[in-house]
Amino acid sequence: MKPLLVTIDGREVQLSNLDKMMFPDFSKGEMIDYYTRIAPVLLPHLRDRAVTRIRYPDGVDGAHFFEKNRPGGTPSWVRLETLPVPGSTRSRETIDFVVVDELPTLVWLANLAAIELHTPQWRIGADPDLLVVDLDPGAPAGLRECCAVAVLIRERLAADGITAFPKTSGRKGMQLCCPISGTQDAEVVSGYAKRVAEDLATMVPGSITAKMAKQLRPGRVFIDWSQNSAAKTTVTPYSLRAGPVPAVSTPLTWDETAAIAVGEAEARQFGPAEVLARVAASGDLLSHLISSGPPVP
Incomplete structure (x- = not known):
């Protein structure tokens, strides 16, 4: 051609x-x-x-x-x-x-x-305006277990006045994206994310780990707080992901996330045509990320 x-x-x-x-x-x-x-x-x-x-x-x-x-x-x-x-x-x-x-x-x-x-979690010339919690499941844990952990993290963040919005990664896990003030540097944001991850790992040690060691991950969901480093990037919402079939990093509702967590909905990634249909029906479920949120504690 x-x-x-x-x-x-x-x-x-x-x-x-x-x-x-x-x-x-x-x-x-x-x-x-x-x-x-x-x-x-x-x-x-x-x-x-x-x-x-x-x-x-x-x-x-x-x-x-x-x-x-x-x-x-x-x-x-x-x-x-x-x-x-x-x-x-x-x-x-x-x-x-x-x-x-x-x-x-x-x-x-x-x-x-x-x-x-x-x-990255920051706009050019500014401090981070997003806090990202990356949930990486270790087999046999998968997206369903990530959704269950996501619900716990949502409650933990809400206690600090932080609102979280879920999306699939387009691979095996998911991320929670939280609008924050953009007035604190990446080290402060990353430190807060680490404390939240460690709190939850202490609360549910059999299902969650906040440590990067590969040998600790099988059967657990790794809460990767390090995504908030100034040098790190996260797959952008609606980006395609490379794999056997085209999948998209797809925004979810919290009702969907909770339904997946308890087995009432299928734990899966979404393709491009499905995502276009979802957007046509519901708009951008992550539109709140465009506006700033509160500072992290």
Whole structure:
């Protein structure tokens, strides 16, 4: 298929290899279509955040790589922000990050086979405005056990005035996302998340661990508080995830989360068509993340 030059919101974007399969039975053209249609609810979660991409030039069955720096051939209209990267594996002091503020940039990245989009808990030039609790199940625990732990964490955070919103990871676990004030540095936020995780691990030691050691995880849900480090990123809501089939990091309601926890609803990830239908019916269940919340204790 010949490259196709399209104009999106006044920007020229070249699309290529639209029939290339990114997943079995899911082409690059279908991936671009998904990202275009989900953009109204996805873009607010990407806006003003440096995006890390995971690119799969030959689809999920081929090699992949993480990309933070601007790729070669970046159009002049793409927003770039030069930011420090302490501890870079390539000894760089700064990186020119791509910022996805508009649909043409999102489509351009999708055309580069950037299946996954990951963002930090802070907006450029500011302290964290999100607290993220990542729930990672150790087999045989799975998403159902994560949902049960999520309900406990919700209650624990609510006692401190923090409101949590759940989403699937698009893989095996889930995350809780909490709007916070953006007035405290990442070290303070991460310290608070660690205390919450340790409190719950003490309360339910047979089901929860707050320690990263792999040997402690089988049959437990690891509450990964370290996601709040300034250097960490989390998969962005509505991003696709690479795997055997296309799955999406999908916002859930708390009723759904509780139903999964007790076995009244299926514990599973959601595909792109399902997510588009959910958004058409209910809008963005994570819209509250766009506004600031309270400081952490």
